[in-house]
Amino acid sequence: MKILAVEDNKELAASMLEFLSQDNNICEHAENYEQAVDKLSQYTYDCILLDIMLPDGNGLEILKFIRTKNISSGVLIISAKDSLDDKIVGLERGADDYITKPFHLSELQARLRAIYRRKQLNGDHxxxxxxxxxxxxxxxxxxxxxxxxxxxxxxxxxxxxxxxxxxxxxxxxxxxxxxxxxxxxxxxxxxxxxxxxxxxxxxxxxxxxxxxxxxxxxxxxxxxxxx
The missing domain is CATH 1.10.10.10 (Winged helix-like DNA-binding domain superfamily/Winged helix DNA-binding domain)
Incomplete structure (x- = not known):
């Protein structure tokens, strides 16, 4: 898979990308709204890890951009433990799944694989x-x-x-x-x-x-x- 992680926490982003890269995924990182929109405007990704809270904007606005531009990437929202409203709004706007911080990296990987199977392989491996x-x-x-x-x-x-x-x-x-x-x-x-x-x-x-x-x-x- 080719994955874009939109996450402003550099330590968490580094951990995610290192772990996912071990499975030979192509992993890229955007640490804010501006970088994310720039990458999404130029490149294609199978899955996007999308943090809701960003220093220069809201991840839900990126999700809106993704759907407005008909970008077919799967989207996994990364949300804070108590942000139920953000999860609901994200799913209503077309996100494929969400995961709540803190999470195990193995669960993150499993959810990404499931999204990829649903989006690209009709649910089959x-x-x-x-x-x-x-x-x-x-x-x-x-x-x-x-x-x-x-x-x-x-x-x-x-x-x-x-x-x-x-x-x-x-x-x-x-x-x-x-x-x-x-x-x-x-x-x-x-x-x-x-x-x-x-x-x-x-x-x-x-x-x-x-x-x-x-x-x-x-x-x-x-x-x-x-x-």
């Missing part, structure tokens, strides 16, 4: 498309019921393609999703081509169909029919 199957819990992939020997990044790339079937994904969008927004500073995105090439080769080695179409000048598209 296994996503299947024809001969391809991905298990997001075990991070295993199969093609024609045979184990697909791929790296974690290749697994995330294949999942990203499957979730976005028939949509053209630019190399920049793929890079940001898998490596975070620091890719803005890279001279080129040739490593995306290499990952796509390796993924196609490994799927073909198990007699899988090549669904990945190169859209010249734009990026790639995972087609729902064979190429």
């Amino acid at each position: 296994v996503i299947t498309f024809n001969e391809i199957a991905l298990n997001t819990d075990t991070l295993e992939a199969t093609v024609n019921s045979k184990f697909l020997d791929i790296t974690r990044k290749e697994f995330e790339l294949l999942l990203y393609f499957l979730v976005n079937k028939n949509r053209v994904l630019s190399r920049q969008a793929i890079a940001e999703h898998l490596w975070g927004d620091y890719t803005d500073n890279l001279a080129n995105l040739d490593f995306v081509y290499q990952h796509v090439k390796n993924l196609r080769r490994k799927i073909s080695s198990l007699n899988g169909v090549d669904y990945i179409d190169t859209v010249y000048g734009l990026g790639y598209r995972f087609k729902s029919t064979a190429i």
